[in-house]
Amino acid sequence: MAAVTTVAASLTVATANQAVAAEAGCKVTYTVSGQWEGGFKADVAVTNLGAAVDGWKLSWEWPSGQQAGNAWNAKVTETDGVVTATNTGHNAKIASQATVKFGFMGTWDHANTAPLAFSLNGVTCVHGGPSRTAMEHTAAMQPGWNLGNTLDATGPDETSWGNPRVTEALLDNVKAQGFKSVRIPVTWSAHLAPDGTIEAEYLARVKEVVRWALARDLYIMLNIHHDSWLWMSKMPTEHDSVLNRFNKMWTQLAGAFTEFGPKLTFESWNEPQFAGSTGKPQEIALNAELNASFHDIVRRSGGNNATRLLVLPTLHTSSEQQYIDPLVEQIRGLNDPNLIATVHSYGYWPFSVNVAGGMRYDATAQQFDTDSFDRVHNSFIARGIPVILGEYGLLGFDRHTGTVEQGEKLKFFEYVGHYARAKKITTMLWDNGQHFDRTMFQWKDPELYAHIKSSWTTRSGTAYTDQVFNAKQSPISAKTIKLNLNGTSFSGLYNGNIALTRGRDYTIDGDQLTLTAAALTRLSGSRTYGVNAVLTARFSQGVPWRFYVITYDTPVLSNVTGTTDKFEIPTNFRGDQLAMLEAKYDDGTFAGPHDWTAFKEFDKAFAPNYTDRLTALKAEFFTNVKDGQRVTLTFHYWSGAKVDYYISKSGSAVTGTTA
Known part of the structure; x- marks a missing residue:
């Protein structure tokens, strides 16, 4: 009993000046040293970071339904998925900063995910695992996906905006698509008592979803989301009440999630914005104040939070230089190696919503993205500060994905994925349910997903257009289309699985693809209005590009x-x-x-x-x-x-x- 009191007390007496409260407590390194079908061997090292203990008990829960068996250097028991390892006679004492080791055999079925949290004599331990720098950690989160319009709904339930409740099956399928991380936006406003206390049931639900995701070895980014415009934006005129409420929320969240290991990151708040300010300088200062308060609260909460990666946004999560520079200065001033910057990108606005003639992903639209990612890389990453593109997509998608024409849409995602990768920016696709079907677990636009996925590792060839129009009232003529090779080489043109004949059906001159009149006539058949044939251009790498052969007349x-x-x-x-x-x-x-x-x-x-x-x-x-x-x-x-x-x-x- 004295041992429990000693360790717990060492955590309780931490003061505001103890920036690294994790010095009191414990650290666990859990390693699967051997695994085979249905079985595994695990080694556990427990380091005591507090006062000496005499008699210890280490506990954890299985995230994937495993079971512990025979052990050495510890007595291991298990009840309802909770494992308890207690000392043997010879290793009961652990001096301060000393380490005790034990091992056991175990069984597993569908997965063998490492435990998410450990406690020593009732005190949560700092989770061990591979030591990574913030830059390495952020790179390991690539690529990421947003669980949008769900826990961030402003209504009373996560289904308020039309998406189903989050299930373990959804997270299984998101991981199966190749995503390594999930951003979980959470709006807390509807679940706050007047004094700022978070509703226990809702907090437990968010923790459940986080636990499910971590159990699948997904990195998680958790935040305060639409609270940004619901009440935090009032900070210029209600400074103290907004700051106090924000502080109380993060105090509760830091405490609730301290048990989880380093794969969980915290993002201070979403798309910082203010109303009624005196101008941008005040807004930049208020964002910095909230970021600083968030950093201080989380770090002082100790345990895993002492070194947990924290994500700080620019004002509006904008990539404009006037907003990047203040965050660079703040991060460097905090002198904390475990900080990440975040911005969002929805592209060149006229193209993103299709207004003012912005119907094509042309040189102007592409240059916007190039300049944005260059600024982010040169300002942050070149200075050793990692960056997460917390949201990206097209604003027109808020209504439906047809606002931007298919081929223009694909060119945008191909280039954004490529250039973000080139600039070492981790990307998190914004998906409010319009992309990945959360019931059928299928992509609503498989071609779009194919280009997104391909951009994670390589480039794909595209073209000026994906539409080849032939007027019904006119004889069909040859059509020439400019290819965007993007570092690839053209390898062939197909109608389904049938290769068209170069020289007879088409010609290639550098990046100019010409479809012959004879081929288009054959492919157009009886020339009914609409798509008569779909051709596929294949390149040396990446995703093929489709051409729709269309018969039309003026509407x-x-x-x-x-x-x-x-x-x-x-x-x-x-x-x-x-x-x-x-x-x-x-x-x-x-x-x-x-x-x-x-x-x-x-x-x-x-x-x-x-x-x-x-x-x-x-x-x-x-x-x-x-x-x-x-x-x-x-x-x-x-x-x-x-x-x-x-x-x-x-x-x-x-x-x-x-x-």
Whole structure:
């Protein structure tokens, strides 16, 4: 009994000045020294970091249902998955800083995951394992995946935003896709008592999910998420109350998760933002204050938290230099080797949401990503500070993945994955349920996933377009397409598994692929509207690139009347697809939302419905349309066709005509 008191007391008396409270307590190194089908041998080393003990008891839980058997240098018993190893007569005493070792035989079935936490005489130990620098640890987290719109839902339950409850099967399948880490965003607001106490049931649920993930050898990044805009953004005008609440939350979280080993990282908060500030300098200072307080609370909580990797965001998790520089300065000032910086990236905004003519992943859009990752690498990584791209994707995906055309989307993900890898940035795909189906455990867009996965290790060839249009009312002619070889070499063109013949069906001249008129005529068959054939270009490495051979004619729109809440233009797309919409008044000024550009935002201001053959102008479009003034709409299609259409609004009534 005295031994328990001694060790526990050594943890309790830690003061605010003891930045490395882990000096009091214990450390365990657990090693599987041999494994075979159904069995294994484990060696355990227990180092006493506190006062000397006389009589010890080490306990742990099995994360994968293993069972302990015969032991040496310890007596091992097991009840309901909890293992207890106690000293033998000759090794009961462990001096301060001394180590005792024992071993045992065990059995396993589906997995043999190392225990996640140990306790010595009731005190949680620092988890052992391979010693890694922050840079090595961050690299080992590549690639990562976000459990989005689940535990970060602002409603009362993790299903509030339409995703199912997290299951062990989901985490099994996420790992099977090749992900090494999972970011678990958590919004705590709906689960806080007025005094800031976190609801015990919800905290236990988050711990359960974290435990499941760690049991699968996944690295985890846990944070405070939408609290950032729900209440933390009020810090400029409610400084003390926000800071106190934030501090109380992290005090509770640090205590609740201290038992978990180093594969769990903490992220202070998501996408820092403030309302009612005096300007960016104040916002940068407030973000730094919260980051510093988070760092201090976690480090002082001791145990595994004394050296746990902590993730600090820039203001807005932006990669702009004005926000990077203050975080570089703060991290260097904290003089803590176990810190990681984080930024987010959703690409060049006009392309990311498809507005202002940003329909293609062109040189401008690509340069945006190049510059962003260069700044992050040169500012942080080149100075020895690792970086996690905590979220990346396209903002248009918040509505659906069709906002950006398929081929342009694939080029974005191929390049972002490649360049982040080149700059040693760990990436975590944002997935709010629109990518990996959490019930069927399948990718909703397997081609997209193939490009994402390939980018983790290599480059893939792409092309200027993935669409080859042939007008039905015209003879078919040869089509030339520029290939983006991306360091690969072209190896062949296929229709299914049938190789097309070079020289007869296509020619290659450097990066120029030309499909012959004869081949396109054969592939187009009876020339029905839509996709007639799918060709696949294969390269020396990476994922093949698809070309859709499409028969089309210029779409035909019809007159219609409607309201600002529901205005749908009958459209015979005739095989074509809508790319952009321009809206102008007769005097040439811009109509509709985003009045600084003629080109409106895809799916937010307008959207095609190919099934019902309609083109909808959404209510948001009409909020910025003047009564009584004719608006010329110019619909741009991927074939290159353009069609003018005219609308006028009177109150909530809208009339549309072709002339």
